[in-house]
Amino acid sequence: MTLRGEFPVLARKFRQLAAAWRALEVSVVEDLPSGERPAASDRLAEVVTDGTADLQPALRAMDAISMEIGRPISIEIADSLHAAALALLRTQRRLDDEFRCHRAATELARAVQGRGPRWIGWARSIRSGVDGCVDSLRSTENTMLRCWRETAELAMRFGIEEGSEGRR
Numbered sequence: 001m002t003l004r005g006e007f008p009v010l011a012r013k014f015r016q017l018a019a020a021w022r023a024l025e026v027s028v029v030e031d032l033p034s035g036e037r038p039a040a041s042d043r044l045a046e047v048v049t050d051g052t053a054d055l056q057p058a059l060r061a062m063d064a065i066s067m068e069i070g071r072p073i074s075i076e077i078a079d080s081l082h083a084a085a086l087a088l089l090r091t092q093r094r095l096d097d098e099f100r101c102h103r104a105a106t107e108l109a110r111a112v113q114g115r116g117p118r119w120i121g122w123a124r125s126i127r128s129g130v131d132g133c134v135d136s137l138r139s140t141e142n143t144m145l146r147c148w149r150e151t152a153e154l155a156m157r158f159g160i161e162e163g164s165e166g167r168r
Contacts, residue, residue: 006147011062013140014084017091018055020136024048024129031125033118040111044126047098051091058087081147088141095137099130 025048032041061080098104108126112119 002150006143006150007065010084010140010143010147011066013136013143014055014058014062017133017136017140018052018059020129020132021048021051021055021091024126024133025052027122027125027129031122033115033122038111038115040107044098044108047094051094054087054090054094058084061087078151081144081151085144085148088137088144091133091137092141095130095133099126100134 028041028044028048032045061083064080065077099108108123112123
């Protein structure tokens with residue numbers, strides 16, 4: 001597939017990732033059972049809120065890339081891909097460090113232990129949301145890698161330089 005063909009796919013994948021992350025945020029924040037909250041719930045709420053904020057530059061970058069489609073390849077596209085790649089990296093680290101590692105899983109299990117079925121359901125919905133984010137993240141990363149490969153090939157072929165639009 002060509003770079004111009006990959007851009008719409010990448011934009012769609014980012015929107016899907018943002019939707020999966022939003023579903024996780026709903027599980028963590030809005031589906032929180034009433035009553036006394038464990039400290040872990042506040043920490044997870046902060047994590048998902050920060051994650052939502054980290055995805056916003058990537059979504060704006062996808063808008064910027066969409067406006068570049070049909071024009072000669074420029075440094076702006078590389079800058080937008082870089083912003084998007086940073087968001088993917090931060091999302092991956094956030095998922096791994098705050099949800100998927102042994103410490104995080106143990107902390108969540110301890111937080112809901114003995115609190116009843118609503119809390120256990122809350123923890124399960126978080127795990128399910130994390131799984132959805134991981135699947136979407138992997139798919140987005142694969143598309144991002146294809147975009148980088150296409151961009152690098154074009155740069156090698158046509159010599160894209162800062163401030164120029166390259167040749168085509």
